Structures are given as C-alpha cells and as structure tokens.
Amino acid sequence: MISFVYFDVGGVIVDDFSGNDKWKDLKKELGVIPSNNTTFDALWSQYEPELCTSRDVDTLLPILTKELRLNLPKDYSLLNGFVSRFYANSRIWPIIDKLSNKVAIGLLTNMYPRMFAAITQKGILPSIVWDVVVDSSIELLQKPDRKLFELAQKKAHTPNKEILFIDNSPEHIMGARTFGWQTFLYNSSDHEAAIQELDHFLSNQQFRN
Secondary structure: OEOEEEEOOEOOOEEOOOOOOHHHHHHHHHOOOHHHHHHHHHHHHHHHHHHOOOOOHHHHHHHHHHHHOOOOOOOOOHHHHHHOOOEEOHHHHHHHHHHHOOOEEEEEEOOOOOHHHHHHHHOOOOOOOOOEEEEHHHHOOOOOOHHHHHHHHHHHOOOHHHEEEEEOOHHHHHHHHHOOOEEEEOOOOOHHHHHHHHHHHHHOOOEOO
16 A cells, blocks of 8 residues: 655656766866866765765866866856756656646655755756645755664554555665655666656556545
C-alpha cells in the first residue's frame, strides 16, 4: 500500500547532469584544460560534501580561479552554469499529475543553496502544489543520511512502509530501503525507458486514498 510518493528532482523530474556530457561541457566553459582535470576533480571532491548543505556553490569560484588560474567574467555564476543546463523532464509530468489525484506527493532532493528557487523560477518543474518539499540545503542534511529520511517521513505524516521513493541514485535508494520505504530506481540515462518502467511499476501498486 502506498500513501505518499517522494520524487527526487535532479535526474528524475529535471534533466540535469545525470547520464550525459553536461559536466564536461561546464568544465570547458570554466576554462578547465585537460592538464588541470585532476586538480579540478580533487578540489570538487574536497568541497562537494558541503555543497548540498551549508556551502554556496559560487563560493568555490575564488578557490577554483586561484588554483587553476581560470579567467572568468566577474559576474560569472556557477549556480547559473548548472541551472542553465537543466531542462524539464516533461515526460514524467503526466505520471506526477495522475499520482497527485491518488495520494500526497512531495520532493526529496539534494540541492545546492538557492538552486531550488532558480529551478522553480526557470519553470522546469510541473505546475502542481507539492504536499511536502524536503530540500537538503534548507535542512542541512542530505541523502542518504538516515536523519533526512526520518525528517521526510515526519513531514509526510505517513508510516515508513507506505512511502514510495523515486530516485536515480542506487545509494539513495538503498538508504530509503534501509529505512523501510518502498523504492523505484529511475534510470536517468534513458528517460523514455525509465518512464515506461515507472508507469508499469505504478500500475501494479495499491494506493491508499
């Protein structure tokens, strides 16, 4: 029985950097040359754990510029560099709309500070009212931290076993399963196939109205 459905944003509702070459394209825009790839990747890995909670991604610009000798416009924004490459995954919107007429639905997302507002302003989310939005940059916790799943469950006011979580990360899916949620692993490298699989999966579920 399903009473509440949580969707991930990046890679599921939004076509982001998952399963494509957008990350490579962003690095090229930054001016990262092949000989600096290792240094860039090491710096990014160093700060990445903070990016979905307490650190604004644009605070990395001075660090990257100094270490890699980048030459960027003064008004350049890494946040915009990401969001400008995001697109609506409108294929999934009919499924979301159908589910919203059956059960409560929400978003559970690892998100950089200010990114959710930028995505919303860009108009690439479906025009519905989410019952709950759990944003890592607001809660200062990120998937797959058990504390974030606990918080999301409390906000949903739903028993763990009646929550379905749709995400494109095996690590996050495993974290949700460990907490007792039902899950669906969405393949963001093939949206057409993933939508068909998700639609078939949902057609075989029972929902508590």
